[in-house]
Each structure stands twice: as C-alpha cells, then as structure tokens.
Amino acid sequence: MRNNDFDSDENEAPLKSVRTSRREHRSRRIDVMRELESGVVDERPIKERFSREFKKAKIKRIKNPVENIGEENCVEGLVLEVHRRTCEVRLDDRTLADASYRRETKENTPLSSLDSRLSSNTVTAMYRATTSKTLGEFPAVGDRVLLGLVNDADDEGDGVGSQKYCVVRVLPRKSELKRPGPRDSFYKQQTLAANIDQVVIVASVTQPEFNYGFMDRFLLAANLNDLPFVLVLTKMDLLPNGEADLSSDIRDFMKIVDKVIPVSVKSGDGLEVLRNELVGKSSVFSGMSGVGKSTLINELVPHAELRTGDVRERDGKGRHTTTSSSLFDFPGGGYVIDTPGIRSIGLMDMEPETLAKIFPGFFEDDLFTCKFSNCKHLKEPGCAVRAAVESGKISEARYASYVRILNSGK
Ligand SMILES: Nc1nc2c(ncn2[C@@H]2O[C@H](COP(=O)(O)OP(=O)(O)OP(=O)(O)O)[C@@H](O)[C@H]2O)c(=O)[nH]1
Numbered sequence: 001m002r003n004n005d006f007d008s009d010e011n012e013a014p015l016k017s018v019r020t021s022r023r024e025h026r027s028r029r030i031d032v033m034r035e036l037e038s039g040v041v042d043e044r045p046i047k048e049r050f051s052r053e054f055k056k057a058k059i060k061r062i063k064n065p066v067e068n069i070g071e072e073n074c075v076e077g078l079v080l081e082v083h084r085r086t087c088e089v090r091l092d093d094r095t096l097a098d099a100s101y102r103r104e105t106k107e108n109t110p111l112s113s114l115d116s117r118l119s120s121n122t123v124t125a126m127y128r129a130t131t132s133k134t135l136g137e138f139p140a141v142g143d144r145v146l147l148g149l150v151n152d153a154d155d156e157g158d159g160v161g162s163q164k165y166c167v168v169r170v171l172p173r174k175s176e177l178k179r180p181g182p183r184d185s186f187y188k189q190q191t192l193a194a195n196i197d198q199v200v201i202v203a204s205v206t207q208p209e210f211n212y213g214f215m216d217r218f219l220l221a222a223n224l225n226d227l228p229f230v231l232v233l234t235k236m237d238l239l240p241n242g243e244a245d246l247s248s249d250i251r252d253f254m255k256i257v258d259k260v261i262p263v264s265v266k267s268g269d270g271l272e273v274l275r276n277e278l279v280g281k282s283s284v285f286s287g288m289s290g291v292g293k294s295t296l297i298n299e300l301v302p303h304a305e306l307r308t309g310d311v312r313e314r315d316g317k318g319r320h321t322t323t324s325s326s327l328f329d330f331p332g333g334g335y336v337i338d339t340p341g342i343r344s345i346g347l348m349d350m351e352p353e354t355l356a357k358i359f360p361g362f363f364e365d366d367l368f369t370c371k372f373s374n375c376k377h378l379k380e381p382g383c384a385v386r387a388a389v390e391s392g393k394i395s396e397a398r399y400a401s402y403v404r405i406l407n408s409g410k
C-alpha cells in the first residue's frame with residue numbers, strides 16, 4: 001500500500017535522524033511561543049511552516065489515532081490476545097489482524113473513604129459503580145474494538161510506508177475481571193478479561209494441594225466484579241474413593257461457592273458436565289500452576305495446544321510454562337479465556353473494614369452481625385465471626401485465610 005503523505009513531500013530533503021528532528025521540533029515550538037508572546041506572528045500556513053513535523057506527527061499518531069480516524073472508517077473485531085504494544089484481533093470476517101493500541105493511564109478509585117456502617121451489599125454495589133464498565137482504556141482479551149487503518153512508519157527508508165491496523169476505541173464492556181497492576185507498575189489496574197460471563201477456577205484435589213488463599217482472592221474478585229464463580233476440581237482420578245477423599249479445606253470451600261464440578265481428564269469423568277456449563281458463555285480460566293488447567297483446556301478446546309508441564313516430582317509444585325492470556329472459541333458456542341501466569345489476584349485498594357464485611361462465607365445473607373460496625377474480627381468484643389469460629393460454624397482454615405488476606409494489605 002502506498003503512503004500518500006510520503007509521496008507529496010518527495011522533493012524535500014530526506015529526514016535527519018529522529019533525535020535532531022525532535023530537537024528541531026521543540027525549538028520551533030518555542031519559537032512560535034515567543035512569536036505569539038511578542039505579538040509578531042508568522043502568517044504562513046502552519047502546514048508550510050512545519051511540513052516536516054507534520055510528517056513526523058503522523059507517525060507518532062499511530063499510538064494515539066483517536067483524533068484522526070472517523071469511526072465510520074473503522075472495522076469491528078474481537079481481541080484474542082494482548083501484547084505490550086499490539087493485540088491480536090479477529091475481525092468480523094474472521095481474518096486476523098495485529099493492531100497497535102494507544103497506552104493511557106487512569107486513576108484508580110480507592111474504596112478508602114467508605115463509611116464503615118454500610119452493609120456489605122452496599123459496599124459491593126459501590127465498588128461496582130466505581131469500577132464501572134470502562135470506555136477508552138486499552139484493550140483486554142475478550143474486548144470488542146474498533147480498528148482503523150493508519151500509516152505505518154517507513155521502516156525500509158525507501159519513502160514508501162505501509163498501512164496497519166490501530167485500535168481506535170474499545171467498545172463498552174458488559175463485564176470485566178480486574179486486578180491491580182504489578183507493584184511499581186505504570187498501570188494501576190490490569191483487566192484480565194473483558195465481556196465474560198463467569199470466572200472458572202481450576203484446583204486439583206491433590207498435587208498441588210488446595211490453596212485456600214488463592215481461592216479466596218479469586219472468589220472475592222469474582223464477587224466484586226459481579227461474576228458467577230465456578231470451582232472445577234481436577235485430578236479426581238487420584239482419589240481412590242472419589243469425593244469421599246476430598247480434603248477438609250476443599251469441603252469447607254465448597255460450602256461457599258455456588259457451583260463445583262469435579263473432573264478428571266484421565267478418566268473423562270465430569271467433562272460433559274463441565275462442557276454444558278461452558279457452552280454459550282464466555283469463561284475466564286485461572287488456577288495455580290500445575291493444577292492441570294492447560295491439560296483441561298486442551299481437552300475442552302481442540303487445537304488450543306497449550307503447553308503442559310509435568311509437576312516437579314520433589315515438591316509437587318508445577319513449572320510455569322505458559323505466559324500470555326488468550327481467547328479460544330468453545331465448540332458449540334462461547335469462549336474460553338486462559339490467564340496463564342496469573343498466580344494471584346490482588347484486591348485493589350480495599351480497606352480492612354471493607355474486607356471484613358464482604359469476606360465470603362462470614363455473614364449469612366450479607367447481614368453484618370458484629371457488635372461494632374468497624375469490626376475486623378480480630379480481638380473486638382461482640383465479634384460474630386470469632387464466635388462462629390469458636391462454635392465451629394466457620395472453620396479455622398477459613399478464618400486463617402481471612403486473616404492472611406487482611407494482613408497482606410491487599
Ligand atoms: N492424574 C491426573 N493428572 C493430570 C490431570 N490433569 C492434568 N494432569 C497432570 O498435571 C500436570 C500439570 O498439568 P498442566 O496442565 O501442565 O498444569 P497447568 O495448571 O496448566 O500448569 P501451568 O502450565 O503451570 O499453568 C501434568 O503432568 C498433567 O499430566 C488429571 O485429570 N489427572
């Protein structure tokens with residue numbers, strides 16, 4: 001494809017190095033400022049005065065194309081994978097495009113100023129409102145986006161550029177699963193997946209052992225994002241007596257989730273039940289390393305071909321084999337989004353008092369029954385949670401998981 005902008009300027013001297021040209025650009029801008037301040041204004045058309053900079057600016061705008069591409073010139077597509085500067089998008093005619101996207105940072109909305117007397121229902125509702133379905137952020141897997149064609153940099157230096165796709169707009173999301181960006185990261189939040197119907201957490205019944213903290217964090221995140229939570233228990237074939245052999249932690253956790261599906265890829269047990277749960281929906285999959293998530297997705301989604309790693313013999317922990325999130329079509333309808341490498345999910349800027357109110361399984365019907373409205377269930381008198389732990393209604397393991405999350409800050 002030809003780039004007309006480069007053609008029209010072919011009589012000009014070739015561009016100098018980027019550095020010189022940038023410096024020039026800045027100094028000319030300063031000149032203009034001085035001109036304006038002194039009242040002496042160069043009347044020549046801006047294009048004539050800054051033709052070289054115009055050319056540069058076009059290249060720059062690849063990162064920020066919103067101003068110069070009309071949405072009527074855009075095509076729509078589905079984001080399959082997101083990388084540092086580009087994302088893989090499937091257009092509606094099913095062709096694949098590598099589209100660049102603009103980067104932008106947005107302020108996080110902390111929950112710090114919440115009134116501690118609010119009920120957990122209200123807190124959850126407010127959280128949902130503050131993290132409302134975002135527009136114009138950079139794309140996440142599962143997003144529907146508008147793509148426009150922009151002129152690409154003239155990589156070969158032969159004066160002929162090509163065109164490439166660029167994300168112009170992320171269409172409104174119906175749902176999303178977010179987590180805070182890595183510590184000291186430029187980005188405050190990371191959207192793990194967009195437009196999803198449910199969060200599927202894969203845990204193995206053994207090898208590696210059930211990790212209460214991991215589960216609770218994802219359950220909290222699913223609740224906060226208003227998404228149903230499905231627990232898939234893998235490697236059932238490793239339990240000689242089936243469900244009768246489930247550990248007390250797993251039994252305990254099963255009580256507070258709506259849907260539990262035990263499966264074994266080895267024997268095929270439970271796979272049909274799981275398929276029925278996934279068909280027609282968009283599901284985001286997470287799980288600790290080594291639980292058999294890749295094996296399971298390979299089984300459910302032919303041609304997914306995720307890499308599977310053997311569990312290290314000595315410590316029973318898995319190797320980290322997969323790296324970037326991706327979306328697969330689920331046979332019969334729906335999508336499966338794999339989030340490899342996500343080993344935990346933080347809880348945004350949640351205050352301890354908020355966590356104390358919304359921790360799953362602490363209060364029936366979300367009715368806060370502790371004596372003090374800001375009770376953190378530690379040593380406060382009249383604490384309903386401590387009382388429930390003492391009477392055995394809430395297990396020690398469940399309470400310990402809460403305290404760990406409380407102390408970890410997020
Ligand atoms: N016995 C048994 N082993 C299984 C089952 N599913 C997976 N495995 C084994 O568990 C090990 C880990 O499986 P993976 O699918 O690589 O685990 P993963 O959760 O994707 O791990 P990461 O790639 O690190 O995220 C492999 O050796 C699998 O063969 C199962 O249903 N039964």
Ligand SMILES: [Zn+2]
Pocket residue numbers: 370371375376377378380382383384385386
């Ligand atoms: Zn309490």
